Amino acid sequence: MFRKDHTVLGFVPAVVVLLGTVLPGCTGSIGAISASPDSGSSSGGRSGAAGTSGGGDAWGGCGVWGGGGPGGCAGMWGGGGAGASGTGSASGSGSGTGSAGSGVGPLPPVVLDPGRTVIRRLNRTEYNFTVRDLLGTTSTPANAFPADELAEGFDTVGEHLAFSLLHAEQMETSATALIDELFALPAGDARRGKVLTCALSAGAEGTCARQILTSFTRRAYRRPATPQELTALMALVDKIRVGGTYTDGLKAALTAVLLSPHFFFKEETSVGFASTAAKPLNAFEIATRLSYFLWSTMPDDALAASANGGTLATSGTELTAQIGRMLAD
Known part of the structure; x- marks a missing residue:
């Protein structure tokens, strides 16, 4: 100093x-x-x-x-x-040879570790925006959820978005209220029609219920539901309707979708949980990342259609076009 x-x-x-x-x-x-x-x-x-x-x-x-x-x-x-020596007025010149400097050559290439990702929970803002776009509601149920922990000033860091028993309780309350609100809408309401795409007519209730659940899970899970997932939801419809009606069964199944980890977590599991190998994101995972990064909500119909066609993951032109459209929105 x-x-x-x-x-x-x-x-x-x-x-x-x-x-x-x-x-x-x-x-x-x-x-x-x-x-x-x-x-x-x-x-x-x-x-x-x-x-x-x-x-x-x-x-x-x-x-x-x-x-x-x-x-x-x-x-x-x-x-x-x-060295030089002399008497009287002495002057001389000496010469020395400096050693050449040596530099460090190029470093060998290093294989970079892409790191790991965690399954990110929807934070409170993302939950409110997602149910708004999914169901057309104007309510903000996530405001009652526990506060999201901040990391470096951000509330989107997956490692810090914990999930507690209180989250589960509040999400159950929220899901039940949201589906009750949906079915309370009058016939012909656009918000109701976006989810309840057909009528539970006598003799065709099962077909209609599967159609509604197929469409709803595609949007709520941000990917198509697997046959096993749809079968489990239809089994819930059948179980509830035995002591009630198809409407009761459908309400229970739609509520179960909102209580599924596939809804309130942004999963990236296309190679399975056991794999430790690096992998590219599939089209649905890219769409989810884009949508929540730029909009803090689920993919819209145009982005979902691009993901469904697969071009979002294979065409740089399509990806660039979607990003430009989303930024301009």
């Missing part, structure tokens, strides 16, 4: 004097002149007996970086020059 009254220009001469003191045969600093009754004056470099840089020519007899000068000074980095 330097004191505040030290400046760079004031510090350099001090270093030079120090070097002139400790180097053999060097007696001065930049511009220093040494005089002796026996030998007269000797000068090297600009005007001093010893220089701080160069060989025995530019700054003096002793070179810090180059070769040594006539005074027998060895350069700190170069080779030493031959």
Whole structure:
């Protein structure tokens, strides 16, 4: 640490004097002149007996970086020059050979680890926006959820978006209220028609229920549901309707979709949980990342259609076009 009254220009001469003191045969600093009754004056470099840089020519007899000068000074980095002796007025030139510097060659290529991803839970903002676009609701049920933990000022860091029993309780309350609100809408309401795409007519209830669930899970899960997932939901419809109606069964199944981890987690599991290999995202995962990054909500119909066609993951042109459209929205 330097004191505040030290400046760079004031510090350099001090270093030079120090070097002139400790180097053999060097007696001065930049511009220093040494005089002796026996030998007269000797000068090297600009005007001093010893220089701080160069060989025995530019700054003096002793070179810090180059070769040594006539005074027998060895350069700190170069080779030493031959010493010269004499009486009276003596002047001489010494030459030293500096060693060539060696540089570090190019580093070998390193295989980069893409790291790992975690299954990210929808934060409160994302949940509210998602149910708005999924169901057309104006309510904000996630405001009652536990507050999201911030990491470096962000509430979207997956490692910090914990899931607790209180989350589960509040999500169950939210899902039940949202589906009740949907079925309370009058026939012909656009919000109702976006989810309930057909009527549970006598004799065709099962077909209609499967159609509704296929469409709803495709949007809620942000990917097509598997046959096994649809079969499990239809089994729930059948179980509930035994003691009630198809409407009761359908309400229970739609509520179950909103309580599924496939809804409130943004999953990326196309190679399975057991695999540790790096893999590219599929089209549905890309669409989900894009949508929540730019909009904080689920993919819209256009982005979902692009993902369904597969071109979002294979065509740079399609990906660029979708990003441009989303940014302009």
